[in-house]
Amino acid sequence: MTRKIVVIILAIIFMIPVYWTVISSFKTLGEIYQYPPTIFPKHFSLEGYNSIFKNMDFIRYLGNTLFVAIVSTIFTVFLCLTVGYSLAKGTFRGKNFLSSLIMITLFITAEITMVPLFIIIRKLGLMNSLWGLIIPAVFTPTGTFTAVQYMKDIPDELLESAKIDGATEIQIFNRIIVPLSKPLIAALSIFSFTWRWNDFILPLIVINESKLYTIQLALSSLQGQYGVAWNEVLALTVLSIVPTLIIFLLFQNLFMKGLMAGGLKY
């Protein structure tokens, strides 16, 4: 019983920031700045949401974000499947060295290498381009290791017998590996989409033009202005977390178990 009470109290505490943001986003501008603030809104209002669509290019930001997230996801799935197959079933020398090399990427993230990353992206001519948010981010160590773990469980006999039947490596990959990896592909897609949707560092250093903003970048720059319009900030915050909430609720089991060893079964 104490267990349940403690858990419920903690859950309420964890949900307070979300409650306060959502509730405030439906207040009128006057009520938002009222002192002391009202814990429940007196009037239900869509002011903040309306002004996002009126004053901001919200639909464009949404389009940019969706483009980046979807295109990245396609690349990421392709990369994870190929490198996963190579590292799980490959017979080349230096395979283990390559695996541990890729492991380094877990620690050397964009937060730490943003300066050289910026220089490279500039050299490649990807500044102020949505491709500058895609190409540097599509290779993911987490996704790679998930794919390797998953493909190690695919029986070698299947590949051997296909080889005896005269199948080429490309055919084996297309006709055996890919069809057997459907749960993996689903998991990678959902994770990759969420990562790209949430991304902030790359947009911050790559994008200057406001017509190329992603939602996260728009949300951040809205707060950088002098005299922050909190009704818009709050409404945009709510809109930016809704997709992640929907994805999370739909695929809860995958998120909670998925990327932990043994969670995926083909």
Added chain:
Amino acid sequence: MRKWVRNRFVFSIPSLILFLLFTFVPVVITIYFSFYSWDLLHPMKFIGFKNFKDLLSDNWFWNSIFVSFKYTFLSVPLIFILSLILGIFLQEEDRFSKTFRAFFYWPYMVPLVAAGTMWKWLLSTDTGMINAILSKLGFSNISWLENPHLALLSTVLVQVWVLTGFMMMLFITGLQNIPQELHEAAIVDGANKFQLFWKITFPLLKNTSVLVIILSIAYCFRNFTIVYILTTGGPGYATTVTPLYIYQQAFSSYRIGYASAMSLVFLIIIFFVSFFAFRVQEKESGEI
């Protein structure tokens, strides 16, 4: 080439190219650029070790390293204790546990910019809910984000909010892997709940605990977004963690070479911290 197809190396090539280009090369050119002075406009100038000399006397840089360490060592114990308690309380596969796990895990999926914004609004001095409740109870307002002593603690709270659920899931996996017979045997021997936890459960969770600590340290050390949104490093430099200081030097002051030198020092620190963590993990897991 044919050999590379046969041994399946060829399937690694696309990922390998991107890995080299966006993880390996950045580290190499960080070293290169740290010997140059460059403001993006004028041609680069080789200046030898001057960036490193400047860095040694740059108090704000060393302050940012200190802030990063403080941030990490405040966050990690809180995350550890909270996620362990939640892991223990929610380890069963019953309906209650499954429902409530979601409340703690979901914050991990929330974009960091949105998470920072929500907390900024919650902790705001005049319009935040925390101060509204405090004033209802007769206390005076607290400047959560403007007070230099409280600001770092506020950013730590956000980090705890974001990471606890993910670490909780690691503990739940670890707890579910402990053989049930061990518990039953201990109960037959008359062990109470606390003895059961300290003598049996906790020692068997050693590997999970080490993993949780390593991952938490890695996450907290590279934190940039939470601080950027919540306080932009302020008040003064009270919450300026190293990645934020590097960002400001590179993209506000346009000191690319100097920022590279700082990145290099920070990379070396990160390398030692993670190397140390890996060694501890190897030692620990060797014992079981």
